[in-house]
Amino acid sequence: MTTINLTNYQPAWQQLALDFQETLKTYPWYQASSHIGSTAMPKVLARPIVDIAVLVTDVNATVKALAATPVPTQPQTYQLTFDGQLMHVILTTVTADYQTLINFRDYLNAHRTDSRKYTAVRQTAQQAQNYYAAKADFVSGINGKATEWLATKDQHEHHDRTVRAELVNMCLIRNPETDEVVVENKIDSQWAGLTFPGGHVDPGESQVHAMQREVYEETGLTVNQLQLVGTVTWVENATGDVSLGTLYTTTDYHGNLLAGSYEGAISWQPLASLTPDKLAPGVAEMLQVFTNPAINEAFWGADDTKLQLF
Missing domain, CATH: 3.30.460.10 (Beta Polymerase, domain 2)
Structure with a gap:
């Protein structure tokens, strides 16, 4: 043999x-x-x-x-x-x-x-x-x-796999000494409740630069050392068009926190106090992506009724 x-x-x-x-x-x-x-x-x-x-x-x-x-x-x-x-x-x-x-x-x-x-x-x-x-x-x-x-x-x-993708982002800014995070109290009638700073990526803009720009515009803070922790995806229609969000965390920030913006009031809140009933729809699931290393993605399929976690 x-x-x-x-x-x-x-x-x-x-x-x-x-x-x-x-x-x-x-x-x-x-x-x-x-x-x-x-x-x-x-x-x-x-x-x-x-x-x-x-x-x-x-x-x-x-x-x-x-x-x-x-x-x-x-x-x-x-x-x-x-x-x-x-x-x-x-x-x-x-x-x-x-x-x-x-x-x-x-x-x-x-x-x-x-x-x-x-x-x-x-x-x-x-x-x-x-x-x-x-x-x-x-x-x-x-x-x-x-x-x-x-x-x-x-x-x-x-096969044409091209779909329309809208790029968005969100950032969890945390004070490591107090375990407080920056939240926005959204006044949008379609998406009311607490959420985190974020917005859209402009054409030709890098994801990180877009995140830094959105945070500064909404909160007055300058953030660095952004850590990518996961993504959130919403499938918008049967064609497969999506809104794709990148989720970042950081403890590296400086500047004076604004009192609020046209989107709502800005404040520091204890992370432990952010219960689902206080958060805007879907943010509780995204918070798990931010805070749980075992979860990397929140996903909303075309036929789903809530975000799934992976």
């Missing part, structure tokens, strides 16, 4: 494959070739054997010209050494079979979860009596997935 060793991807494998493929092009039976297998998958562990799929018109002539020897238990696969590197050459005269090998590579390179599973399957099979048979069922399943994926690949890649 031979142990199959898996190792990290080596960029040199790609160049070796290209060099070898150039030599193949000189033969009259050659039609096409492609670097396949795990050494062509940068995100997976690999056997240190470079696999090349070759479409030919005459398998026997190819084997003889390359002085290759059959790989036991691997149909259509032959081994040779090129520039000091062990290589497996998979030979076929059937275009569909050649394409299946390429599709397997392309699918795993495009699907990180399945590529991880492929590594796990091969790690389990490393000391199996027949390494290739041990991973055969997984390979067959991926070939089925790859066929389905390729049938709709162009549709997915060319």
Whole structure:
């Protein structure tokens, strides 16, 4: 029983494959070739054997010209050494079979979860009596997935994912000595209650600069050392247009707090006193994003009735 060793991807494998493929092009039976297998998958562990799929018109002539020897238990696969590197050459005269090998590579390179599973399957099979048979069922399943994926690949890649996004922000300014925070008492009839300084990002403006500008305009404070703690997203319609908010906290501030603005009164309030009944709609959920490191996002889907937390 031979142990199959898996190792990290080596960029040199790609160049070796290209060099070898150039030599193949000189033969009259050659039609096409492609670097396949795990050494062509940068995100997976690999056997240190470079696999090349070759479409030919005459398998026997190819084997003889390359002085290759059959790989036991691997149909259509032959081994040779090129520039000091062990290589497996998979030979076929059937275009569909050649394409299946390429599709397997392309699918795993495009699907990180399945590529991880492929590594796990091969790690389990490393000391199996027949390494290739041990991973055969997984390979067959991926070939089925790859066929389905390729049938709709162009549709997915060319689907217009553009949506309208309104960028907004909000900041929790905290006094670490008193554990008080700056709040605004909104007088907006549609969104009344306590909330935190924030507003819109102007076109061409950075998120951080917009946050600093909004805080200064609304509170008179200059804030620095803003810490991004999460996001809040409202899906506005079935098309997927969104309002996307970035949520920041800071304890680095200076200046004189304004008494209020056209939006409402400004004051320091104990963080512990900010119960949901005092807060504007949705702010209680956002406060959890601000204060709970395990929560990173508040989200309102098109059909939701309140913010969900993730």
